[in-house]
Amino acid sequence: MEVGSRNNGDRGTMAQINVTPLVDVMLVLLVIFMVTAPMMQQGMQVNLPKAETKAMSAQEEAVVVSVDRSGKVYINSAEVAAGDLKAKLTTMVANRTKKEVFLKADRDVPYGDVVRTMAEIKGAGIERLGMVTEPAQRK
Numbered sequence: 001m002e003v004g005s006r007n008n009g010d011r012g013t014m015a016q017i018n019v020t021p022l023v024d025v026m027l028v029l030l031v032i033f034m035v036t037a038p039m040m041q042q043g044m045q046v047n048l049p050k051a052e053t054k055a056m057s058a059q060e061e062a063v064v065v066s067v068d069r070s071g072k073v074y075i076n077s078a079e080v081a082a083g084d085l086k087a088k089l090t091t092m093v094a095n096r097t098k099k100e101v102f103l104k105a106d107r108d109v110p111y112g113d114v115v116r117t118m119a120e121i122k123g124a125g126i127e128r129l130g131m132v133t134e135p136a137q138r139k
Contacts, residue, residue: 062100062102063075063076063089063092063093063100063101063102064076064101064102064103064104064132065085065089065101065102065103065104065117065121066103066104066105067103067104067105067106067109067113067114067117068106068109069106069108069109071109071113073085073117075088075089075092085117085120085121085124086120086121086123086124087124089101089120089121089124089125089126090124090125093124093125093126098127098128099125099126099127099128100126100127100128100129100130101121101126101128101129101130102129102130102131102132103117103118103121103129103130103131103132104132105117105131
């Protein structure tokens with residue numbers, strides 16, 4: 001070995017950054033967040049007050065408007081007079097969180113009658129209107 005072959009004052013610049021410590025720190029932080037996140041969602045344990053009330057249903061009963069072949073309109077299974085559909089639906093969905101109605105119409109009902117019924121449903125303040133159909137048979 002030669003003495004003096006190394007320049008003491010000339011240290012070359014480092015071209016690469018060592019990312020291994022950074023990855024180690026990130027993995028530790030990831031594990032900490034994965035462990036603590038479920039604990040934050042559970043909340044505190046408290047004793048709730050007791051009250052005598054009727055339990056709320058988890059899901060509201062679906063409202064189904066049906067139009068049969070003769071043109072009669074039904075809400076669920078109760079027949080409704082021709083001009084009363086809008087008023088009855090308005091009162092039915094007034095206190096509901098989901099203002100949603102499903103429409104079942106016989107295939108032989110004229111298109112105009114179905115559209116008229118849909119207009120009355122929308123006029124009652126219904127936000128979502130679903131059409132009930134049967135699945136098509138595959139060939």
